[in-house]
Amino acid sequence: MNVKMVKCSRRDLQLLQEISIKTFNDTFKDQNSPENMQAYMEKAFDSKQLDKELSNVCSEFFFIYFNEELAGYLKVNINDAQSEKMGDESLEVERIYIKNKFQKHGLGKYLINKAIEIALGLKKQKVWLGVWEKNENAIAFYEKMGFVQTSAHSFYMGDEEQTDFIMTKTIIL
Numbered sequence: 001m002n003v004k005m006v007k008c009s010r011r012d013l014q015l016l017q018e019i020s021i022k023t024f025n026d027t028f029k030d031q032n033s034p035e036n037m038q039a040y041m042e043k044a045f046d047s048k049q050l051d052k053e054l055s056n057v058c059s060e061f062f063f064i065y066f067n068e069e070l071a072g073y074l075k076v077n078i079n080d081a082q083s084e085k086m087g088d089e090s091l092e093v094e095r096i097y098i099k100n101k102f103q104k105h106g107l108g109k110y111l112i113n114k115a116i117e118i119a120l121g122l123k124k125q126k127v128w129l130g131v132w133e134k135n136e137n138a139i140a141f142y143e144k145m146g147f148v149q150t151s152a153h154s155f156y157m158g159d160e161e162q163t164d165f166i167m168t169k170t171i172i173l
Contacts, residue, residue, distance in 0.1 A: 002068065003110060008061035010054045013047060016061060019073055020045045023097035028157070031134060036158025056081050062114065064098075064107055072098035074111045076118055084153060084166070086128055091119040093129040112145050116171055127171060130155065130164035142167045 008016055021041055029037055043049065053059050058081035062074045075095040077083065082092040093115045098107050112127075119127050130153060131138045147167035155164040 002066070003107065004065040004068075005110075005114060006063045006065065008054065008063055008073070010051060012061075012063070013051055013054060015063070015070070016054070016073065017045055017047055017050055019063075019070060019097070019099070020050070020095070023072065023099055026100050027097065027135075028132075032157050032160070036160050039158035040156075059094075060118070062111075064111060066102050066105060066107060069102075070099075071102035071105075071107055072096075072111070074114060076115050078122060078124070083130070084128075086126070089125040091115065091122065091124045091127050093127060096129070108141060109145065112142075116169070119171055125171060126168055128166060128168040130166055133163045133165055139165065139167070145169070 024041060024045070025037065053075070054061060058079045059075060059077045063070055064072045064074065073095065074093070077092040077094050078090075079088060082090065083094060084092075086092065093112070096108065096111050096115075098111075116127055127147075128150070129142065129147070131142060132155065133139075133152070147169045149165045150168040151166040152163050153166060155162045
């Protein structure tokens with residue numbers, strides 16, 4: 001298994017947009033209306049929005065390659081870039097997506113461990129993320145990785161309000 005991670009830059013905008021749309025659509029299209037999916041993706045993965053996120057010094061994107069093929073990506077946030085006020089001691093995993101054909105190869109674990117490594121390097125005490133309450137496979141994966149549900153927040157898929165569980169892992173400095 002040949003796994004490589006590459007930090008994204010603004011030059012990667014188009015590729016980031018493509019993988020964001022593909023992985024999000026593949027993950028959630030069967031549980032949401034086409035209209036709500038389209039509305040969300042047009043907003044979240046708009047090139048101006050992604051450029052803004054890539055330009056934020058408190059956010060980082062990483063591509064993960066499996067045998068030289070782009071397999072997924074990770075986005076982490078600190079400080080004010082976090083989608084919830086979780087404090088300066090926290091790092092958020094805002095997005096972690098693996099293309100379907102690369103799932104079950106340990107790449108999700110690899111990306112979570114990378115996020116924890118980044119958090120440790122920044123002297124953060126917690127890593128947290130939001131996961132849709134209906135995404136049972138993801139919840140089980142995060143629990144296996146040592147995350148526990150600590151709260152919940154609203155997530156809007158188009159005009160539909162959904163609930164994301166907030167899952168947190170305390171890390172030892």
